[in-house]
Amino acid sequence: MQATHEELLIEMKKLTDEKRATSNETILRQHSKDESHHSPVLPEVVVFPNSTEEVSSIVKFANEHKIPVVPFGVGSSLEGHCIPLQGGISINFQNMNQVLEVRPEDFLVKVQPGVTRTQLNQALKKYGLFFPVDPGADATLGGMAATNASGTTSVRYGIMRPQVRDLEVVLADGSIIHTGGLAAKSSSGYHLTGLFVGSEGTLGVFTELTLKVYGIPETTVAGRAVFPSVKEAVDGAVSLLSSGNSLARVELVDEPSIRQVNMHSDTSYPEKPTLFLEFHGNEGGIAQDVAFAEELLSANGSEELIFETDSIKKAKLWEARHHLAYAFKHGFSGREMMLTDVVVPLSELTGAVVYARELIESEGLPGGVLGHVGDGNFHSILMFDKNSEEETKKANRINERIVEYALSKKGSCSGEHGIGIGKMKYLRQEHSDTLPLMKMIKQQFDPNNIMNPGKVLF
Amino acid sequence: MQATHEELLIEMKKLTDEKRATSNETILRQHSKDESHHSPVLPEVVVFPNSTEEVSSIVKFANEHKIPVVPFGVGSSLEGHCIPLQGGISINFQNMNQVLEVRPEDFLVKVQPGVTRTQLNQALKKYGLFFPVDPGADATLGGMAATNASGTTSVRYGIMRPQVRDLEVVLADGSIIHTGGLAAKSSSGYHLTGLFVGSEGTLGVFTELTLKVYGIPETTVAGRAVFPSVKEAVDGAVSLLSSGNSLARVELVDEPSIRQVNMHSDTSYPEKPTLFLEFHGNEGGIAQDVAFAEELLSANGSEELIFETDSIKKAKLWEARHHLAYAFKHGFSGREMMLTDVVVPLSELTGAVVYARELIESEGLPGGVLGHVGDGNFHSILMFDKNSEEETKKANRINERIVEYALSKKGSCSGEHGIGIGKMKYLRQEHSDTLPLMKMIKQQFDPNNIMNPGKVLF
Structure with missing residues (x-):
């Protein structure tokens, strides 16, 4: 038997409380979209759980009544992930936003899924630690794990998947599992943590994440290299990478993008294809890396090369790069x-x-x-x-x-x-070989297809 | 209908040729064991395929007749992985040992599963590249992917799983699939490459691997630090790791082990708990790292600290460490x-x-x-x-x-x-939460349980 909208709202209030489940039009609309161009669809109800147990009871109810469940962080996804295509329940994680435990000696942190990237780095700072994955947007860590996010620093620190040591996951039937542990590596059975990371809410709902963190590097140098053409800029970057240089970031921004940056930010960068660079390491190592980079980039046609060690200037440089999408939106x-x-x-x-x-x-x-x-x-x-x-x-x-x-x-x-x-449709093209296996897994994990339906596979 | 031993041998010869399938007692015995203490069990037949297509036809036949299939590299596994517990077919990959393609600009290499670690590094050397995962034994890359091997260099370069970009896999029904591609990262669907890595031959047979490779570091320094106790040695290593030092290797060897090394190798190391260290980087960076390491290890009680830059002395140091297991075996x-x-x-x-x-x-x-x-x-x-x-x-x-x-x-x-x-039994204890999911996956991928039965789950 299908629950009506009204019954669903009453039930969600029972499973949380009077204030934490709503069908308020404005709130439904906030949960109807992400930052992509995909058309909004309203959920039937938005619920704000406080605990894993509440998430479990919500999902269990949804499964029994075959109601779709869509997790929602801050809505910064870019392919429509948190749009409730088939209505149902949008689970907002804003109340589950605690950094639960920092284990500095183990280089580990345990967080709730609603913690955002900058919030986590704020909490880590006093331990001399940081979490490197940086997709630009201040996304939640639950969302970043769900999409296997990466970004500017992955060339050095890797993408989201290998940072995740353990996930607490609510499965479609409401059961609560842990996929990993605190070990830095393991050869103990099938790698389910890696299977859940990047599953985009279609195999389970994350309620807790244990993540690897890193020591803040002794020295950081940021730089900007300007090139006459995109081809020369990319070739320059590739030759830098091939040299074994310890780059932590290497970002291409083409000329129309630099133009938007200059219009939006307080910058007057030459409007030419540009590489934004960053080096992490110790002083001696970086000095050598930067000198070598200068040589190599000049040989590859770079017309202007500026390196910054001042922290305000470095921040400004990366702010300009990070605000690029907003610069276009405003422009x-x-x-x-x-x-x-x-x-x-x-x-x-x-x-x-x-x-x-x-x-x-x-x-x-x-x-x-x-x-x-x-x-x-x-x-x-x-x-x-x-x-x-x-x-x-x-x-x-x-x-x-x-x-x-x-x-x-x-x-x-x-x-x-x-x-x-x-x-x-592109997934079907790219992974035609493994698509039947992915479908098998999805059908076994979520037989009623309630977990973020209409995404990834079905 | 079950095939008799004789019928099986005849069929395997048909699928390969007269010489590449055998029930010769000596060869069966060679394929009855690995380097572990687990008791040997003979396969019924050993087959030496030359191609993916042959592997596919062998597995397809085995599946149709419900005959176990166990892949065999060089037999260096340590938990009985390649012991044919339920008889059947041992597939030896010695003929599939070609480095198929080196893509230096992409930092990628494509190999057949029978290629060994040192063979690969030999082939990569002329490109200034190397493959870092080093489990000590000269294992095959197929075997290393199957067990998600790691070893001495993982602290810097990571374990086997993230190095694998693509696997060609023969599934239980004989179908041939590719799990990935040449991209350095991807958020395209469920991470099946990571699921197959570490599945120990229970989900499919690997017939080709595309792996990430690295530039040979500009400078390498090896070192040895002697401590009065195991506790001080480990504490020293942990404090070194916490300092953000760019260690590529940090290995503890306790005093009974040093004694065996001295007896087996041509060394006279102090018979005390020792850390074997290695640093990879550029000259300037390493000079600073080594100086800092000296300071930190001395502060942690190290009584003797020796660093080597000479390549013969470095090789000798690591040879001593790598031969440790053999030193005990001989001793x-x-x-x-x-x-x-x-x-x-x-x-x-x-x-x-x-x-x-x-x-x-x-x-x-x-x-x-x-x-x-x-x-x-x-x-x-x-x-x-x-x-x-x-x-x-x-x-x-x-x-x-x-x-x-x-x-x-x-x-x-x-x-x-x-x-x-x-x-x-320990897997069941460690992953009691996810065991039902692992079993689901195994049963879907290999409904007849022919893929390395008696290992991992069933």
Whole structure:
């Protein structure tokens, strides 16, 4: 028997309390969308659990009544992940936002899923520790684990998956499990932690995460290298990576993007393809790395090279880079933003970025290209008019061609944003071999398909 | 209908050729065991495929006739992984030992599963590249992926799982799939590559691996630090790790083990608890790291500190460490060796190692403790008389207590050797939460339980 909207709200209030379950129109609308261009869909009810036990009872009820369940962090996902496509319950984790335990000697931290990245780093600072994964947005750690997020620092510290030591997960039937432990490594059975990371809420709901953290590096140097062309910038980055240089960040920002940065931020960077760089290490090591980088980048055609050690100047540089998407949004307000996200092998990156730039120019949409060059991962920012069928088609066409190019080079259709709604057909293309196995797993873990339905596979 | 031994041999010869399938007693015996203390069991037939297609046809036949299939690399596993517990077919990969492709610009290499670690590094050398995972034994890469091997360098470069970009896998029904691609990262669907790595031949047979490789570091310095006690040695290592020092290796060797090394190798190291260290980086960075390490280790009670930059002396130092197990085997010939393998959180390592040493001493078995201190992973080498029921019990009791201690600290029952036969009951203890999910996956992937039966789960 299906529960009516009213019955569902009453039940959710019973499982939490009068104030922590709602069908208030404004709140439903806040939970109908993420930061992507995908169309909003309202949930039937939004619930704000305080504990794992509450999450468990919510999911158990949902499963018994075959009601969809969609976890919600801060809604910063980029492929429609937290849009409740089939209605049902949106579970907001804002009340489960505690840093539960810091174990400095073990380089571990235990958090609730609603803790955000900057909140965690604030808590870690006094221990001389930090959590490196930095997708730009101040996402929740639950969300970052769900999409296997990465970002600017992955070239050095790796992506989200290997940082996760243990997950507390509520399964579709409401049972609560732990997937790992506190060990730095393990060869004990199938790697379920790694299977849940990146499953985008379709296999279970995360209620607690144990994460690896790192010592704050002794020295950090940030830099900016300006190039006459995108090709020379990417080639410069690739040669730097091949040299074994200990880069912690290497980001490409193309000229239209630099223009937006200058308009939005208080900067006057040369409007040319630019690499934003960062080095982490000890003083002696970095001095040598920076000197070598200068030599190598100049040899690769860099026209201007600036390194900053001052912490305010470093922060400003990275703020400019991180605000890039917002710079486009503000610069083209009224337009919708589509963010492409593919990965190619490093040797194919120059070709792929040049191809993307050509596509954007030939379609005539405002937009730029930026990339986590160290991982062969890049994004195009496409600003299109959602009310214009033609422009929407153009944006979709650019996205499609970029994905097809990446897949033709044995890259991936998603580097860090995930599949969500937007990339389901490309997942089928990329992983036609393993799709039957993924489906088997999904059907076994979630036989009623209540966990974030309409995403990833079904 | 079950195939008889004879029919099976005839069929395997048909699927390969007259010479590449055999029931020769000597060859069967070679495939009846690994390097562990577990009792040998003969396969019915050993087959030497030349290609993925041959592996596929062998597995397909086995599945149709419900015949067990056990992959065999060089037999260096340590928990009975390649013992054909229920007879059937042992698939030896010695003919599939080609380095298929080196992509230096992409930091990738594609190999067949029979390629060994040193063979791969030989092939990579001319590109200035190396593959870092180093379990000591010259294992095959197929085997290393199957057990999620790690070893001395994991503190810096990570364990086997994150190095694997793509696996070609023959599934139980004989179908051939690829699990990944050439991208450095991906958020495209469930992480099946990570699920297959560490599955110990129970979910599929690997026929090709694409692996991440690294630039050979500019400078390498090896060192040895001698301590008055195991406690001070481990504490010294932990404080070094906490300092953010760029260690590439940090290995504990206790005094009975140093004694064996001196007896077996051409060394005269002080017979005291010792840390073997290695630093990788650029000259400037390492100079600073080594100076700081000297300061920190002395402050932690190190009585003797020797650093080597000469490549012959460095090689000698690590050779001594790597031959430790053989040193015990030769020193106590006639006795069987049991190698324990657990991981604990770093903060629990001193206690765990001291506990293990006390256990060994109180049981009165010859043995030593050595550890990959950076990962909180350590081994006890226990030399026992297999014909003495009492000594066998003692060895088993030590192993059991060490595992229970590790699990009580939320560590893992296996750091790198895997579950195999020997750790099945501890897996059930460690992962009681996720065991039903692991079993679901196994039953879906291998409904007839032909893939390395009797290991890991069933």
